[in-house]
Amino acid sequence: MLLLRFRKPCLIAALSATLVGAALAAFLAPAAAQTAPPVWAQATSDLAPDPAVRFGQLENGMRFAILRNATPAGQAALRLRIGAGSLEETDAQQGLAHFLEHMAFKGSTHVREGEMIKILERKGLAFGPDTNAQTSYDQTLYMLDLPEVDEDTLDTGLLLMRETASELTLSAKAFDAERGVILSEERLRDTPQYRAQMALIDMLLEGQRVTQRRPIGKVDVIRNAPVSAVAGYYRSNYRPDNATLVVVGDFDPAAMEAKIRARFGDWKAGAPAQPEPDLGTVRPRGLSAKVVELPGAATQVQIAFARPFDASPDTLAKRRKELVETLGLTVLNRRLARIARAGNPPFLSAESGFQDLIRSAKIAIIVAESSPEGWRDALAAVVAEQRRLAQFGVGQDELDREIVESRASLQSAASGAATRRTVDLAGTLVNGVDDDKVFTTPAADLALFDSIVKGLKAEEVNTALGAVFDGAGPLVQLATPKLPEGGEAALRAAYEKASAAPVLAQTLKATIAWPYTSFGTPGTVVERKEVSDLGLFMVRFANNVRLIVKPTNFRDDQILVSAYVGNGRLALPLDKPSASWSSYGFVAGGLKAISQEDMDKALAAVVGSINFDVDDRAFKLTGTTRPADLLTQLQITAAYASDPGFRPEAFPRAKAAFLSYLPQLEATPESVVSRDLPALLRSNDPRWGFPSREQIEATAPDDLQKLLGPALAAGPLDVTIVGDVKTEDAINYVAQTFGALPKRDLTPPAPAAFAVRFPETTAEPIRRTHKGRIDQAVALAAWPATDLLSDPARARVLYLADDILQSRLLEQIRVAEGATYSPVGDIELSPTFPGFGFAYSYVETPPAKVESFFANVEKIVSDMKTNGVTADELARVKTPRIERVKKAFLTNDFWMQYLSAAQAEPRILDYIRHSLENYEKVTPADVQTAMAEFFAARKPMRMIVMPENAPNL
Numbered sequence: 001m002l003l004l005r006f007r008k009p010c011l012i013a014a015l016s017a018t019l020v021g022a023a024l025a026a027f028l029a030p031a032a033a034q035t036a037p038p039v040w041a042q043a044t045s046d047l048a049p050d051p052a053v054r055f056g057q058l059e060n061g062m063r064f065a066i067l068r069n070a071t072p073a074g075q076a077a078l079r080l081r082i083g084a085g086s087l088e089e090t091d092a093q094q095g096l097a098h099f100l101e102h103m104a105f106k107g108s109t110h111v112r113e114g115e116m117i118k119i120l121e122r123k124g125l126a127f128g129p130d131t132n133a134q135t136s137y138d139q140t141l142y143m144l145d146l147p148e149v150d151e152d153t154l155d156t157g158l159l160l161m162r163e164t165a166s167e168l169t170l171s172a173k174a175f176d177a178e179r180g181v182i183l184s185e186e187r188l189r190d191t192p193q194y195r196a197q198m199a200l201i202d203m204l205l206e207g208q209r210v211t212q213r214r215p216i217g218k219v220d221v222i223r224n225a226p227v228s229a230v231a232g233y234y235r236s237n238y239r240p241d242n243a244t245l246v247v248v249g250d251f252d253p254a255a256m257e258a259k260i261r262a263r264f265g266d267w268k269a270g271a272p273a274q275p276e277p278d279l280g281t282v283r284p285r286g287l288s289a290k291v292v293e294l295p296g297a298a299t300q301v302q303i304a305f306a307r308p309f310d311a312s313p314d315t316l317a318k319r320r321k322e323l324v325e326t327l328g329l330t331v332l333n334r335r336l337a338r339i340a341r342a343g344n345p346p347f348l349s350a351e352s353g354f355q356d357l358i359r360s361a362k363i364a365i366i367v368a369e370s371s372p373e374g375w376r377d378a379l380a381a382v383v384a385e386q387r388r389l390a391q392f393g394v395g396q397d398e399l400d401r402e403i404v405e406s407r408a409s410l411q412s413a414a415s416g417a418a419t420r421r422t423v424d425l426a427g428t429l430v431n432g433v434d435d436d437k438v439f440t441t442p443a444a445d446l447a448l449f450d451s452i453v454k455g456l457k458a459e460e461v462n463t464a465l466g467a468v469f470d471g472a473g474p475l476v477q478l479a480t481p482k483l484p485e486g487g488e489a490a491l492r493a494a495y496e497k498a499s500a501a502p503v504l505a506q507t508l509k510a511t512i513a514w515p516y517t518s519f520g521t522p523g524t525v526v527e528r529k530e531v532s533d534l535g536l537f538m539v540r541f542a543n544n545v546r547l548i549v550k551p552t553n554f555r556d557d558q559i560l561v562s563a564y565v566g567n568g569r570l571a572l573p574l575d576k577p578s579a580s581w582s583s584y585g586f587v588a589g590g591l592k593a594i595s596q597e598d599m600d601k602a603l604a605a606v607v608g609s610i611n612f613d614v615d616d617r618a619f620k621l622t623g624t625t626r627p628a629d630l631l632t633q634l635q636i637t638a639a640y641a642s643d644p645g646f647r648p649e650a651f652p653r654a655k656a657a658f659l660s661y662l663p664q665l666e667a668t669p670e671s672v673v674s675r676d677l678p679a680l681l682r683s684n685d686p687r688w689g690f691p692s693r694e695q696i697e698a699t700a701p702d703d704l705q706k707l708l709g710p711a712l713a714a715g716p717l718d719v720t721i722v723g724d725v726k727t728e729d730a731i732n733y734v735a736q737t738f739g740a741l742p743k744r745d746l747t748p749p750a751p752a753a754f755a756v757r758f759p760e761t762t763a764e765p766i767r768r769t770h771k772g773r774i775d776q777a778v779a780l781a782a783w784p785a786t787d788l789l790s791d792p793a794r795a796r797v798l799y800l801a802d803d804i805l806q807s808r809l810l811e812q813i814r815v816a817e818g819a820t821y822s823p824v825g826d827i828e829l830s831p832t833f834p835g836f837g838f839a840y841s842y843v844e845t846p847p848a849k850v851e852s853f854f855a856n857v858e859k860i861v862s863d864m865k866t867n868g869v870t871a872d873e874l875a876r877v878k879t880p881r882i883e884r885v886k887k888a889f890l891t892n893d894f895w896m897q898y899l900s901a902a903q904a905e906p907r908i909l910d911y912i913r914h915s916l917e918n919y920e921k922v923t924p925a926d927v928q929t930a931m932a933e934f935f936a937a938r939k940p941m942r943m944i945v946m947p948e949n950a951p952n953l
């Protein structure tokens with residue numbers, strides 16, 4: 001997999017949705033460093049590394065980091081980082097760093113071609129989720145997530161990493177076969193959003209090497225380079241002194257170190273080390289204005305300043321400097337968010353940040369997204385806020401608020417440190433190598449933060465901000481679907497006008513108290529049941545509010561909360577579109593007694609969140625909190641469930657966002673599939689349809705309130721709490737909040753609401769068009785299945801049958817034919833709609849190869865029906881499935897996902913209970929029967945998405 005890796009706070013890749021995350025990112029994860037040094041970062045720092053990590057280095061120069069971690073128990077994560085990516089390529093090698101990553105799965109000295117994935121599958125690793133690789137500008141990363149830590153599995157994982165390091169065979173035949181796969185990936189990655197990122201990098205790093213070395217490379221090199229070219233890159237860059245192995249998991253660190261030394265100690269460099277590539281320097285520039293026309297992309301204005309890359313060591317002084325700067329920018333982000341939430345805002349969203357960008361420059365940037373016609377207003381607004389900050393600075397009360405919120409986040413991280421997940425720790429350790437950053441403990445991060453902010457004054461922050469928006473620039477770019485009249489001259493003029501406009505000092509509101517602390521007389525428990533085998537309690541209050549509590553020890557200091565209100569899509573109109581799309585603005589609408597902006601201020605010290613979504617069975621309110629804030633989280637959730645604000649200013653923002661998004665959904669064949677497939681698979685049921693421009697325009701601001709009002713007032717209400725919680729606390733807090741609400745009506749929806757059907761097969765495929773590249777198409781095949789709960793054992797068979805179908809498609813279309821990067825497949829068996837489910841597969845492919853996909857599908861389905869599957873083939877999908885279920889059982893997310901609907905649908909509990917045994921019992925004969933009864937019983941629904949101007953449509 002190709003990865004364009006950016007570090008947070010990253011305004012280039014995407015705008016962060018969490019201001020706290022943006023505030024802390026630069027402090028706790030300063031951006032990229034130079035290529036891997038010969039020593040660990042702590043050797044040149046006054047920061048102490050986590051003492052639990054065993055850092056070491058072999059005589060050949062390879063570094064390793066070993067950390068014992070038992071969350072989850074009995075698992076491990078291996079990461080092999082090569083300190084080379086596309087920046088190390090020569091002109092003739094552009095794209096071969098990424099190509100080489102693909103070749104790592106194509107055979108080596110001790111693992112013949114085609115066997116690596118099968119070996120891993122037999123050990124319980126699924127290709128993609130557990131076995132993957134990434135290539136970026138400055139590193140190539142190989143990843144294995146091991147479901148077991150027995151000697152054989154650990155040895156196998158280390159063997160495969162060692163084979164990748166120096167033993168790849170790089171056969172010309174395999175190399176040529178993979179060209180089509182890489183070209184497919186190049187097409188997939190070439191979206192309007194990607195082109196917008198690249199255009200911004202080109203402006204920020206003008207004339208520097210990064211702009212000439214995209215990780216995906218050049219198409220002519222991918223098509224024509226000889227295998228010797230990739231072999232040359234392999235020998236030069238895959239060297240022990242350029243490699244780091246990170247191993248985290250439930251094992252003995254001393255024993256693991258012995259294994260690493262035995263396995264990697266004989267690795268020798270295959271060629272002399274190459275000189276460091278010259279990445280260039282930031283060019284002095286004044287005001288630069290650039291307009292990039294990108295049909296199908298969002299409209300964004302970006303204002304940036306570029307300074308030389310900061311290659312200094314990760315030290316206390318550096319972290320202090322960056323934290324002070326970051327706190328200042330979080331104030332700016334808070335102000336920008338406030339503007340976005342106001343009535344008729346000048347932009348949809350905006351955020352600022354700074355980062356060391358790809359070892360080439362230190363960038364400070366503000367990005368705002370707007371409607372295509374609103375870019376001038378967006379530009380004027382962000383320029384005004386940046387100038388206001390520079391001229392008047394931040395207020396002490398603003399700074400203190402950010403300190404309180406940031407501290408709460410760090411406290412939560414420190415409290416949960418003992419149950420950090422293995423894969424997350426492995427990723428953080430690798431990022432630390434790439435960033436040349438000391439791996440410190442969450443407790444140390446908190447202590448350091450407190451020492452820095454103690455007595456911190458706004459004056460110091462304001463002085464620091466003076467240097468943030470400095471350097472080459474301002475570099476102003478407009479990315480837009482259609483060039484504005486006047487082009488770059490118009491953009492320059494708009495910036496100069498905004499820069500000359502007067503600005504006034506910030507006016508701040510007084511502190512506001514959180515008003516939702518009482519919901520009336522606490523509810524009375526009328527029914528309580530312990531489900532001991534699943535470790536949970538089911539409770540019903542006198543008002544018919546139902547509660548499930550599952551205490552876990554999977555992650556310290558984490559509690560997930562959900563409230564399922566009403567009947568979700570079951571309550572939507574069956575014969576026409578609804579206003580459900582505008583629920584995007586439900587949370588932004590705040591509460592009747594307090595706006596979202598004031599709520600953020602009142603709850604700055606609270607670790608909590610709130611999200612809203614429309615589910616098949618209910619309208620979902622969800623959030624994540626910690627034990628100390630559980631009552632407040634429930635107050636927030638209950639307030640949204642009972643007293644939402646539906647403030648009018650939220651609707652125009654939701655409307656503008658959707659209208660801006662519509663053209664993006666025409667830009668690639670995959671986006672067309674994501675837009676249309678949910679409704680197509682349900683015979684164009686409007687409850688799953690994506691709104692058209694006409695439907696959006698026809699929706700009135702109060703339509704959402706009319707739609708949700710009855711459900712929120714009296715509909716069924718199921719609360720689920722999972723995590724680090726005490727049962728009695730949960731029951732008591734829910735009694736005070738949800739239990740105090742008016743009585744809920746548990747009458748089920750009318751039977752007609754449950755009627756969903758798969759479409760009839762047509763002689764001709766369903767055809768759609770996209771406005772993207774002429775060489776891109778999608779071919780899709782879909783089959784009707786059944787529901788999840790009427791026969792859970794049969795459901796398990798269908799999952800495994802679909803896994804084998806996808807595996808065979810991957811083997812045929814990607815490996816044998818090299819026609820696509822990766823077939824996409826999914827199976828969904830409904831827990832809500834009786835008898836309804838579906839499976840589908842699709843590929844991105846050149847238009848000329850669309851029909852061959854359907855021929856391959858028909859051949860594979862027919863063969864599986866007629867000849868069945870082998871025991872080994874079944875084991876290679878069954879074992880990873882079982883391991884994924886075991887992993888899932890050890891996460892709060894799994895239990896929240898299934899338990900949230902378990903009061904309304906008790907069969908879910910039995911589905912959970914028998915998951916593993918149902919998978920274990922599946923035989924090859926069962927799979928063959930399922931193929932005959934479902935996949936081969938009728939012709940699939942076919943869908944083709946072609947370029948808009950392609951012939952023969």
